[in-house]
Amino acid sequence: MNAHSNPGAATIRQGFPIVGMTCASCVRRVEKSIANVTGVASASVNLATESAEVAFSGQPNPMAVVAAIKDAGYDVPAESTEIQIVGMSCASCVRRVELAIVAVPGVLKASVNLATESATVESLAGMTPLAAIDAAIRKAGYEPRRVDEASGAASTDSREEARGRELSRLKRDLGIAAALTLPIFVLEMGSHAIPALHHWLLMNVGQQALYIAFFILATIVQFGPGLRFYKKGVPALLRLAPDMNSLVVLGSSAAWAYSVVATFAPWVLPAGTVNVYYEASAVIITLILLGRLLEAKAKGRTSEAIKRLMGLQAKSARVERNGEFVDVALEEVAVGDVLQVRPGDKVPVDGIVLSGSSFVDEAMISGEPVPVSKGEGAEVVGGTINKTGSFTYRATKVGADTLLAQIIRMVETAQGSKLPIQALVDKVTAWFVPAVMAAATLTFLAWLTFGPEPAVTFALVNAVAVLIIACPCAMGLATPTSIMVGTGRAAEIGVLFRNGEALQSLKSVEVVALDKTGTLTAGKPVMTDLEVAGGFDRAEVLALVAAVEAQSEHPVAAAIVAAAREEGLVLGAVDAFEAVPGFGVSAVVDGRRVAVGADRYLSRLGIEVAVFADIAAQMGRKAKTPLYAAIDGKLAVAIAVSDPVKPTTPQAIRALHEMGLKVAMITGDNRRTAEAIAAQLGIDEVVAEVLPDGKVDAVKRLRAGGRTVAFVGDGINDAPALAKADVGVAIGTGTDVAIESADVVLMSGDLLGVTNAIALSKATIGNIRQNLFWAFAYNASLIPVAAGVLYPVSGTLLSPMLAAGAMALSSVFVLGNAMRLKRFQAPARAVAAGAPSLAPAE
Incomplete structure (x- = not known):
């Protein structure tokens, strides 16, 4: 037995699939690694079935076992499943569903999103029956619905249909509740505000008849439109896992039940405490239904980006x-x-x-x-x-x-993912609802013991106000709604966030490291200069050189051939072609001997290139590679071929500098060429002469001193560096491998997208912080007010009706603030040379 295990605890067994084992020594290595995990009683690894049977003494920790297997050099295949969840209403629901799913054997991780009403579940491949996950969700009090990934559009349509049905039900329930609540509210509040009305009602209707009428109307509201809260809230209370619905049920039921006693058994209550609060119970239900309706409408708008993307698909072809x-x-x-x-x-x-x-x-x-x-x-x-x-x-x-x-x-x-900042919200909401119930109980007891007469009335009203105002809806919506709107807006301006972590990390980037070829530059060499020696015709020379280079596979040769064809030149027949690796090529074209190559090649042929020395130096300073050609033994031309910088690259680098960021370039070019490009573009740091497999080390060097680095690349050889950087940004016009390794994808292939991605990251995280501040500050400040702390000072009390209205307003505020991200404007746009690089954002 493992030294870490607990002999007295019940043993729980769990299987793990393992990939990569080849022999008995692999089995031993995996078993030894798993046995060192805290809480593991024993581990048995089977090479034939490629699996491990692990016995836990106490609470299983599958993530630790997976980490141990990976540390031993093997892999554990996992699969991801998305599940729609019906019935969640607040942040405590999110926490409860996550804990229920993670408790299922074989589940590694679960991320539940209140705004999208969905869960992303990562589980051991083939080891976790989906029925077990569904059962865990139902046991927690919610209803799962499977999302069919093969027909994403159809599942989205069905999701929209379900939302539409819920919206219709909310409108119906709100209409009924409002129609029945209005007479109670007008007559009860009117009696307090207008003494003549109060007197008329007592003389012509009678107090008992009025109370009975209020009872009938409030009861229909309580158990008609309000039944939805009982269906969710009461089972949650019975499971000792109260949620927002539980708070509404306790608060409104307390006001309603007290009123029923005052109506039909007033002798049970102490003298002076016979009051009814039917208007409070009915208004609470009505206002919270109004808040739910506004939330549902706003939630629908947060996913408009997905709907628009779906709408882009053609219906026929x-x-x-x-x-x-x-x-x-x-x-x-x-x-x-x-x-x-x-x-x-x-x-x-x-x-x-x-x-x-x-x-x-x-x-x-x-x-x-x-x-x-x-x-x-x-x-x-x-x-x-x-x-x-x-x-x-x-x-x-x-x-x-x-x-x-x-x-x-x-x-x-990206919309369904969680940010690291959400961890704080999850910790708070895990105990928030029970804490609110405890606060309401303390409020009731404090007013009952120390409050003025009628103490029971004060105790009831203030306890109900605490229960109602403290609902954590706004906390649960603060982060996911901003993510949904922010990532949707990002997609519209050509920036795709592949995960939520990148959305949060990008705002803290200090160094943007850029791969040169295909990122800073077009990735395709072109002929930029052609300097002809005296006595030669430009078109004739270019045609002869291109004819020779047409026989070569080199990218530089392709650039020269492309230039000749663009000018409409006819390439002659080639004989006696010869390539000298590292030097150049030669051939006979239409009877003329043509040699093309570096200066060392022509020197080897006994041909001096000194006449082009000044021109070659200028080319070198501009990071261009000079080539020379001789025709019939005479120096004929100096040609410059380079990979041109993309037109928007200088503007993008200026924009990054204006944001206070350092810009670095990682390239395999020789240092002189790299320094020339860096000087031309204003790049701060250069890591040159990097081999394809050395970009990861280059990223590590740039991260020295704790700097946060974003790496931008487009090629297959950039994939390891994209994965190693704090944030990997792939140029969308690059390879699929690079895109799969990145955290952010720029669809336009334009470096200006980096600036836009960082600006959007800052805007979204700022929006989330505003939401969280509002949600926490609202609860922290108003719970004491609802409890009555201001009463001894100013006589201020918060009625349950106002509490219900304030609670609904808090969620609507958070959703409305998140919707502001839809107006985000890309700060950097392609402009003419010399124009300002940053356009003002709205």
């Missing part, structure tokens, strides 16, 4: 069938199909243009309103809008594989 184009449902399009897009059509799925040309509005993925030219060989994205021309293209990705479907999944994942 024109597909080639038997030699002609016919309209088919989008679901019938398959990879390899040829599709036709006409002016004004939505592009149905992702693909590559075969024929025709047009301009396509890609604002949905880039955030940029300027249409992009598309011709043969160009990539098109499903959901974008064709403008003027028409074209045919071949489908390369359909259904869940399209870029739009991936964007929707990323946004949904």
Whole structure:
């Protein structure tokens, strides 16, 4: 038995799948590693089934076991499931559902989101029956509904239908409650405000008849529209796990029950305490229903970004069938199909243009309103809008594989995630409702013991006010609503947050490290300079050099060939081609001997390049690589090829500096070239001559001194550095591997997106802090007021009706504040050279 175990505790067994074991020594290593985990009584590992059977002496700790297996060098496959949960109403519900799910054997982690009314559950692959998770949710008092990931749109539609039905029920219940509450409120409050009305009612109706009328109306409100609170609140109380509904039930029922006793058995109450509070019980129910309705409407608006993204999907496509184009449902399009897009059509799925040309509005993925030219060989994205021309293209990705479907999944994942800041809220709400009930009890006892007469009345009213005002709805909504609106707005401006942690971490970044090729630069070399020696014709020389370079696979050669073809030059026939690795190439073109290469190659051939010394130096200072060509043994030309800096890169770096950030460049280029680019762009730090596998070490060096680093890259070799950085930012036009390794994806491929992502991160976290401050400050300040601490000083008491109104207002305030993020404007936009880099935000 493990030294850490408790012999007296009950043993709980749990299985763990393990990947990567190959022999008996693997088994021993895993068993030894698991045995060292606190609370593990024994561990048995089976190589044939690739699993471990672990016995816990006491409360299981599956995450610790998984960590131990991974520390031993093996992996534990996990799967993620999303579950819709019906019936949650406040932050305490969230905490209760999470604890219930995590207690299921095989569940590693559960994250419940009140705003999306969903749970993301991470569990051991194949080891956790979904029925067990559903049963745990039901036992906690809520109803689970499975989300079908294969048909995300359908599940979203059904979710919207469910929300619509709940909204209709809330409107109906609120209408009934308001109609029945209004007469009670007007007559009761009117009697207090207008003595003549009070006298008339007593003389013509009678106090007992009035009380009975109030009883009938208030009872219908209490157990008609108010029944929803009893259905959730009473079972929660019986489980000793009270929630917001429990507070409403206790508060309104106390006011109603006291009034019933005063109406039908007044002799039971002490002299001077026979009062009715039907208006309080009815108004509490009505105002809280109003708050729920406003919350439901606002919650629906927080997910508008997802709805808009869903709306971008085309409903049908024109597909080639038997030699002609016919309209088919989008679901019938398959990879390899040829599709036709006409002016004004939505592009149905992702693909590559075969024929025709047009301009396509890609604002949905880039955030940029300027249409992009598309011709043969160009990539098109499903959901974008064709403008003027028409074209045919071949489908390369359909259904869940399209870029739009991936964007929707990323946004949904980000909206459902939790920020580290939420941990504080979870800790507070875990004990908040029981603490409120204790505070209400103490309030009742204090007023009953020390209060003025009628003490019972004061005790009841103030205890009810404490119960009602302290509902933690606003706490539960403070963080998730801001995340939903913020990440949705981010998607609209071309920034995708893949998880909530990145949304919080990005605002604290101090250093932005940029990969050079494909991030700072276009990633594709182009010919920038062509200096011809005396006696040679420019077009003839370029045609001869391009003909030789056409035989080479090198990117620099491709740039020269592309330049010649852009000028419409005809390339001659090539003979006797020879490549000298590290030096250059030579060949005979139309009878003329042409040699192309670095200065060392021409020196090797006995040809001096000193005549171009000044020009070569200028090229080097601009981070351009000079090449030379000789024709028939004579120096003919100096050519500069470089990977050009993207047009918006200087503007983006200026914008980052204006935000107070340091900018670093990580590149495999030689230091001289790297320093030249850094000087040209105003980059603060340079890490040069980095091998592809050395970028992780470069990120570690930049993090020295505790600095928070965001790494921006686009290539396969950037994936480890993206994963290692505090925040990995992938250029969306890069490779899928880089995008999968990143925390944030910039769909436009534009560095200005980094500035926008950081600005949005700061705006969202600031919004969350405002919400949390309001939620906590509201409760911290008003609970004592509701308890009556101001009464000895100023005679101020907070009626249960005002408490109900204030409680509803707090949630509406939090939701309204989160909605302000929808107006966030991207601070950095592409502008003409020399224009200001930052546009004012709204």
